[in-house]
Amino acid sequence: MRDFGYLRAPDVETALRAITAEPEARFLGGGTNLVDLMRAGVENPGTLIDITALPLTEIEELPDGGVRVGALVRNSHLAAHPLIRTRYPMLSQAILSGASGQLRTMATVGGNLLQRTRCAYFYDGAARCNKREPGAGCDAIGGLTREHAVLGVGDACIAVHPSDMAVALVALDAVVEARSTRGTRRIPLTDFHLAPGATPHLEHVLAADELITAVELPPSPVAARSRYRKVRDRASYAFALVSVAAAIEVRDGAVSRVRLALGGVATRPWRAYEAERSLLGARPTEAAFREAASAELASAVVTPENAFKVTLAERTIVAVLRDLEEAA
Structure with a gap:
């Protein structure tokens, strides 16, 4: 087992300063994906920055009729919320179709967007995987591919994205709010995740020192x-x-x-x-x-x-x- 540091951040500013000072640190929310990756040896953060105490757990109606969802809202809470069930039923249905009730109670909205592929070759340390080790090659290509992608694939990776929630959010034109010590930016979710191309280890546009603070859903009568x-x-x-x-x-x-x-x-x-x-x-x-x-x-x-x-x-x-x- 590799040793790692642990910091429980009391506020957003502390969390951002800590991740800026520790290039190998990772934010820890529900941990339903990150902990699995650590156990498999795929992720080896030098420090875990526990962000569960941050005030990012609210679901708020916006003046224009949209909805703002804090990044630490649990998936189960989001799926059950009346605003989501009535205005965005596809999102509630998507969340409830994913994982188990226990996992949905732990998993967070921000973490769900950042979860990594469940490709068996990605988790297998003996297999070649460009996501895990850039330039190593991809054993999935020419291997067992029944569960792999047919759209957005490249010569370096054909792993499928695992999230249900993100699919509904993409359809709803959701926007990700991300913060760092440099400020706040808003990223349309349609631009958030990256196709593998020649750099399959880069899965999203978020910088290493940025923290997802919220996801906003625009008003959408349809x-x-x-x-x-x-x-x-x-x-x-x-x-x-x-x-x-x-x-x-x-x-x-x-x-x-x-x-x-x-x-x-x-x-x-x-x-x-x-x-x-x-x-x-x-x-x-x-x-x-x-x-x-x-x-x-x-x-x-x-x-x-x-x-x-x-x-x-x-x-x-x-x-x-x-x-x-x-x-x-």
């Missing part, structure tokens, strides 16, 4: 009738093979607004822009839904083991959109 569907091998405690977060509004017989994002199929939470463009202005028919789904998956790069995800994703998109239209 999101009030939204849905999240997760397709997986088991009914619970399993990561998505395919997931779909969707909302649609129809006016005068044509699609006037649509939000669509995919999980389980991409290297990052995947906003389905091609499908959205295909649907806007179209009649909400099953044929239009199929055409939009095909347009989104047209760029998929598959292996013999995960090629089924293309068909599964297309059918799931169509089913979710059809259910939303029928319910409306």
Whole structure:
């Protein structure tokens, strides 16, 4: 076991000064991912900065009708909150479909956004992994790939992003607030996670000394009738093979607004822009839904083991959109 330091930060300023002074430090919230990574030897922080005492646990309604969620809000609390259940049901459904009740009670909103892939090669110290050791190679490519990504993949990595919550947040145009000793910045969640490219070890745009302090959800009338569907091998405690977060509004017989994002199929939470463009202005028919789904998956790069995800994703998109239209 490697020794590490521990600091319990009483306020945000102390936490930020500590991470600035300790380049190998990591923030510790719920620890549901970081502790696993430490046990596996993937993460070896020199110091853990415990941020659980920071005042980042509120869910607040904003003047414009949006919602501000503190980074330390527990996933279970967020899923059960009346504002989320009524205004952003896809987000509540996404959270409840992930992990177990015990984990949701511990896991935080900020930590969920920063969780790392569950790729078996990433966790296996004997395997080559560019995420774990840049330039080492990727044993997943040419290996067992059934659960791996078909969208956003590169020559260096095909690991799928594991979060359910982030998929819904991407569909909802959420914005991440991050602070450092240099100040505060706001990052659209659609720009927060990075495709692997040539640097798969860089998974998001957050700097090492930045702390997520909140996530803001803009007002979104279309999101009030939204849905999240997760397709997986088991009914619970399993990561998505395919997931779909969707909302649609129809006016005068044509699609006037649509939000669509995919999980389980991409290297990052995947906003389905091609499908959205295909649907806007179209009649909400099953044929239009199929055409939009095909347009989104047209760029998929598959292996013999995960090629089924293309068909599964297309059918799931169509089913979710059809259910939303029928319910409306």
